[in-house]
Amino acid sequence: MFDVVRFRQRTRVERESAWLAERGKGVGGSDMSTILGVNKYQTPYSLWLEKTGRAVHEDISGRWPVIKGNVLEGELRRWFRRRHPAMSLTDGTGMSLISKAHPCMRASLDGVLWDEDRGFGVLECKTASAYRASDWHDVDGSLKAPDYYMAQVTHYLAVTGWSYGCFVADIGESEPVEVWFERDEDDIRAVVDAAEAFWGFVQRDEPPELTGVDVDALYPQDDGDIETTDSAEFDGLVDEYKHISDKQSKLKKRKDAVSNLLKPMIGEHSGLRSARYQVTYKTTHYKESFRPARDTRVIRTSEIKEK
Incomplete structure (x- = not known):
């Protein structure tokens, strides 16, 4: 070999x-x-x-x-x-x-x-x-x-x-x-x-x-000029970047809101199961490393196959 x-x-x-x-x-x-x-x-x-x-x-x-x-x-x-x-x-x-x-x-x-x-x-x-x-x-x-x-x-x-x-x-x-x-x-x-x-x-x-990161290293200082381009690829990438950025922001807000609705439904239990889903809200213990040892509850979802 x-x-x-x-x-x-x-x-x-x-x-x-x-x-x-x-x-x-x-x-x-x-x-x-x-x-x-x-x-x-x-x-x-x-x-x-x-x-x-x-x-x-x-x-x-x-x-x-x-x-x-x-x-x-x-x-x-x-x-x-x-x-x-x-x-x-x-x-x-x-x-x-x-x-x-x-x-x-x-x-x-x-x-x-x-x-x-x-x-x-x-x-x-x-x-x-x-x-x-x-x-x-x-x-x-x-x-x-x-x-x-x-x-x-x-x-x-x-x-x-x-x-x-x-x-x-x-x-x-x-x-x-x-x-x-x-x-x-x-x-x-x-x-x-x-x-x-x-x-x-x-x-x-x-x-x-x-x-x-490579571009930042190659061009650490801008020259102060804003160039003009007629590149359709440039416009397309900017459209995509803007769309993703806007969508991420909205999804993050909605995810946090849904999480806050799920947590009180689970309450003191470690999880909640329906016919379709299981959501856990368990306590995870993190050992001391560069941060002090701590316990935190993390909400996680895992789909359960329907019978």
């Missing part, structure tokens, strides 16, 4: 330099959230600038969250080994896996799992900062992996062909947490298609579609 490039340089600085050079030759797992548009800190265009040599990849190795993550990575692997003595776990750092079917796709794993029944799997170590710890819980408070990290490990499963993996993460709780994940062929295909499409832009030296 893949070739292996090992980094055997003598010093850590040399190994990191070699890894960065290899990273620039294709799409890595940490690039996938950007390519799929679920990374709020980078756009496909800014990543394209890096991959085509028009911009330098920002060195964040000196930032405390990165230092902390690097230090804890080994401890998280040891913690996982103690919890799963029947499984084999090998340190995956120091090498890059290159997909044979899609050579633009590369994977740098934190760990390689081996289970007698399931075969090889991916281990990904994460350390969440306080303000992102809430990303690891859904609205009910249950553990889940954030979408931007799921994009990364789905990329890894696509490169390796493996069927499962596990996050072991320090998210500020008394112990690290585990979040297991399974291969999903629809997600694999979406990731492969996205990687190939993005790398096509790099190879053709053609920029991907700009976002508003």
Whole structure:
């Protein structure tokens, strides 16, 4: 499924330099959230600038969250080994896996799992900062992996062909947490298609579609002039933008009004069920993270099939 490039340089600085050079030759797992548009800190265009040599990849190795993550990575692997003595776990750092079917796709794993029944799997170590710890819980408070990290490990499963993996993460709780994940062929295909499409832009030296953030970065200062255009596309987009904006405002007001009518109907109960619908108004407990621990009631609807 893949070739292996090992980094055997003598010093850590040399190994990191070699890894960065290899990273620039294709799409890595940490690039996938950007390519799929679920990374709020980078756009496909800014990543394209890096991959085509028009911009330098920002060195964040000196930032405390990165230092902390690097230090804890080994401890998280040891913690996982103690919890799963029947499984084999090998340190995956120091090498890059290159997909044979899609050579633009590369994977740098934190760990390689081996289970007698399931075969090889991916281990990904994460350390969440306080303000992102809430990303690891859904609205009910249950553990889940954030979408931007799921994009990364789905990329890894696509490169390796493996069927499962596990996050072991320090998210500020008394112990690290585990979040297991399974291969999903629809997600694999979406990731492969996205990687190939993005790398096509790099190879053709053609920029991907700009976002508003990209335009703000390219033109941080307006020139004070208002241009004139006869573009029908421009008028059509403005019509659509205005229509959506007006509709959103009206819908938000109506949604709040309907919610306020439903809540007293439910009252002290956790929900109300009819022949068609169930509406819950349960208390959700949020653990302390970057905000104090708190209880809040959230109204949610789920349709019940009619008998």
